[in-house]
Amino acid sequence: MVEKQQLVLTDAAFYLIIWQEREHKCQNCGAPVFEFSILLFHHILAKRPDGGYPQYRHCKWNIWILCWQCHDTHDNGNIDSPTIAKLRAEYHRLLKLHEDGKLKVESPEGFHAPGTVQGHQQADLGGPCMDNSPIW
Numbered sequence: 001m002v003e004k005q006q007l008v009l010t011d012a013a014f015y016l017i018i019w020q021e022r023e024h025k026c027q028n029c030g031a032p033v034f035e036f037s038i039l040l041f042h043h044i045l046a047k048r049p050d051g052g053y054p055q056y057r058h059c060k061w062n063i064w065i066l067c068w069q070c071h072d073t074h075d076n077g078n079i080d081s082p083t084i085a086k087l088r089a090e091y092h093r094l095l096k097l098h099e100d101g102k103l104k105v106e107s108p109e110g111f112h113a114p115g116t117v118q119g120h121q122q123a124d125l126g127g128p129c130m131d132n133s134p135i136w
């Protein structure tokens with residue numbers, strides 16, 4: 001229980017950092033987002049421990065700010081926006097290259113997730129993100 005509470009707090013702190021760094025608008029449809037909520041933050045690579053990528057839970061490149069409508073559509077309708085699906089496919093491609101030892105550069109030239117800040121991103125919250133992250 002304590003561990004779960006800690007994770008929720010860490011999530012909130014991590015989301016707040018992103019909220020301060022990015023424009024307050026949906027990265028999928030562009031709609032303005034007026035109020036901070038932990039429910040706005042979407043993991044491109046799912047954070048679930050079972051079949052997901054919990055190691056990238058606190059990686060900024062793996063987070064998009066989504067408006068209520070886009071996030072709801074995505075989570076409840078299982079409808080993937082083409083933009084998000086394309087980005088996820090690109091992440092899968094890079095991760096596969098990394099697993100095969102073929103990804104030599106830490107920040108692939110020209111690879112830039114839309115809406116994120118380019119460069120080496122770190123959550124400054126510890127955790128396993130950057131150690132295992134081949135993308136940034």
Ligand SMILES: [Zn+2]
Nearest residue numbers: 026029067070
């Ligand atoms: Zn939206």
